[in-house]
Amino acid sequence: MIPVLDLVDITKVYGDGDSIVRALDGVSLTVNTGDYLAIMGASGSGKSTLMNIIGALDVATAGQYHLDGIDINTLDEDALSIVRNRKIGFIFQSFNLIPRTTALANVELPLSYRGVKRGERRERAKEALAAVGLSDRMHHRPNELSGGQQQRVAVARALVAQPSLLLADEPTGNLDSRATADVLKLLDEMHDQGRTIVMITHETEVAQHADRVIVLMDGRISEDRLNR
Amino acid sequence: MNLLESFRSGLQAILANRLRSGLTMLGIMIGVAAVIVLVAFGQGASNAVTGSIEGLGTNLITVFPGAAGGSQSDASLAVKDLTVDDAVALNDQVLSPDISAAAPTKRARVTCTFGALSHSTAMVGSWPAYFEISNSAVSEGGYFTNADEVDGRRVAVIGKTVADDLFTDTDPIGKEMICDGVPFTVLGVLVEKGASGFGDQDDTIIAPLTTVRNHLTGNGSLDTIAVQASSSQTQAQAQVQLSSVLDDRHGVDVETRDYQIFNQASLLATVNQAVGIFTALLGAVAGISLLVGGIGITNIMLVSVTERTREIGIRKAIGASRRVILLQFLIESTVLSLIGAFFGLVLAFLVTRVEVAGIQPTIVPASVLGAFAISVGIGLFFGSYPANRAASLRPIEALRHE
Known part of the structure; x- marks a missing residue:
């Protein structure tokens, strides 16, 4: 079976000459379908850089990265957006x-970029909002929603296109404890x-929800453990 | 994302910032309105001048006595009068086949009275053919005849202004008015021509030439010979034939000519050319204001892109390609420009309802289409720089933008 994520010796270097910074220094990582992985690390450990590379928002300087078997490093910007x-x-x-x-339009957006027809798009977006318990809020704009509700809309938007990977960057960082519990439960x-x-997080309690935790330090994986 | 949805989202973005969008549209609106209105005024002026020139007659060539320009100072040249015989000669179908009619005219300044009312105007003495040559048809009554002319009967056909002033509510047909002491029976009233750049064309009286000469002016030189070419295509030939007949009769050549020719067609062409240049200049000045409006669009779209950097980052993160972002901003600027153009059109329609200095502006359909096409072009052109900037934003940097 092809792993969802397959990173081999991923290195990311910023700057050049004397001011060179190695944000990632040989990270290798495999994540299989159905895994729940938490990436932890202090600020400056390289976890944001890793998140950008995993999210295909940025391309690694060296190493190989396959997402669902696709070689991401060889893609141009338009292919990355796809x-x-x-x-x-x-x-x-x-x-x-x-x-x-509106919340509904926000959730529809990934589908509309994919070219899904309006009617079907609306249907699927409504289903996704129902799945996060926001059927009664779908015509509200973000500024009319609480933080927890906004994050649930974001979850619905992330799920609506049935992606291979759900990539969460500090998903509870801006939430109070109750909303945090809601989102983690989701x-x-x-x-x-x-x-x-x-999921990228710096909170141990949040990381507890994952099956597996890796800890980054100075651009390398310093710890890789299984929970439970 | 199809085009219709892109338009809808563009409209939404514009509505989200009503004041700013409105002010930006104002630039385009004024530009488009200026182009349409100024071209409409040019067209209106052209129509007015053309109308009044055409009102003088159909395919009209007028001959005046006296040499043209500087040669007049040459005292050795005897200036011959224009005579009735000249007019008779011009009616010769063998020598001048392209002249369909020629009629001598003699003008007299007269004051006419009817009952207690009086009216001063110019009386034109001529032949019956003059009615057709000068585009003067009667709306009531009839014309005088050749017999009236030969016998010098005191009859006349009056213009609408004269009829209104002198006869007010009474039917002028058959009534007798006194002009400078001479009684004239009114045979007909002319169709209204309207005011023009040449004054009130309805303020006129047409009477038989013999009568006017016998009773009012005496037998001096004619004022003009009005000549009608057989068609607008034959005006040039008609003019050549006219010159050759008159040169022959007066014993002159091109150098020593003792009469002048006024050609309606060439006057029309000259005037239209002048008005055309004038209109183009006005349009160009208006075009500059459209350009300024376009720069306003670039400006506001750049602000919008900067403001929405984060939004662009989000859209890119969830899968919007460069093309989609580019299209989104291009459509936004184009919609902005189009709405401005629409309001400009409305404004132009309102403004051109007003008559200014006797000119009724006429909207030229091509200028409306042109203004719309240009405003779409402006939206695309002036929106392309900001849109490109948005499209080439890197998602991670855009997402980090606060």
């Missing part, structure tokens, strides 16, 4: 919903349904 659309569902710390646009449910999740 990969992001088809293979990855993003959940961000600051929700990153499109302002002045992610647990997704995991139970067989979704592959990679």
Whole structure:
């Protein structure tokens, strides 16, 4: 079986000459379908860089990265945007919903970039919003929703296109404890349904929800353990 | 994402910033309105001048006595009068086949009275053919005849202004008015021609030449000979034939000619050319304001791209390609420009309803289409730089933007 994520010796270097920074220094990682992985690390450990590379938002300087068997390093920007659309569902710390646009329209967006017809798109977006318990809020704009609700809309948006990988970057960083519990419960449910999740966090309690935790330090994996 | 949806989202983005979008549209609106209105005024002016020149007659060539320009100072040249015989000669179908009619005219300034009312105007003495040559048809009554002319009967056909002033509510047909002491029976009233750059064309009286000469002016030189070419295509030949007949009769050549020719067609062409240049200049000035409006679009779209950097980052992260982002901003700027153009059109329609200095502006359909096409072009052209900037933003940097 092809792993969802297959990173071999991934290195990312910023700058040149004397001011060279090795954000990632030979990271190798395999994530299989249905895995729930937490990436931890102090700030500056390289976890944001790793998240950008896994999310196909950035390309590694060296090493190989296959997502669902696709060699990401060889793709140009337009091909990367297609990969992001088809293979990855993003959940961000600051929700990153499109302002002045209803929850429903936000959830429809990945489908519309994929060329799904309006009627079907609307149907699937409604289903996704129902799955995160926001059927009654779908015509609200982001500024009319609480943080927890916004993040649930973001989860619905990440899920609606049925991606291979759910990529969550500090998904609870801007939430209070109750909303945090809600979102983590939602992610647990997704995991139970067989979704592959990679979550970046610096909170140990949050990382507890994952099956497997890796810890980054100075651009290398310093710890790789299984929970439970 | 299809085009219709892109339009809808473009419209949404524009509505999200109503004041800013409105002010930007104002630039395009003023530009488009200026182009349409100024071209409409040019067209209106051209129509007015053309109308009044055509009102003088159909395929009209007028001959005046006296030499043209500087040669007049040459005292050795005897200037011959234009005579009735000249007019008779011009009616010769063998020598001048392309002249369909020629009629001598003699003008008299007269004051006419009817009852207690009086009216001063110019009375034109001529032949019955003059009615057709000068485009003067009667709306009521009839014309005078050749017999009236030969016998010098005191009859006349009056213009609408004269009829209104002198006869007010009474039917002028058959009534007798006194002009400078001479009684004239009114035979008919002319069709209204309207005011023009040449004054009120309805303020006229047409009477038989013999009558006017006998009673009012005496037998001096004619004022003009009005000549009608057989068609607009034969005007040039008609003019050549006219010159050759008159040169022969007066014993002159091109150098020593003692009469002048006024050709309606060449006047029309000259005037239209001048008006055309004028209109083009006005349009160009208006075009500059459209350009300024376009720069306003670039400006506001750049602000919009900067403001929405994060949104662009989000869209790219969830799979919008460069093309989609480019299209989104291009459509936004084009919609902005088109809405501005639409309001500009509305404004232009309102403004051109007003008559200014006797000119009724006429909207030229091509200028409306042109203004719309240009505003789409402006939206695309002036939106392309900001849109490109948005499309080439790197997603990770755009996402980090606060």
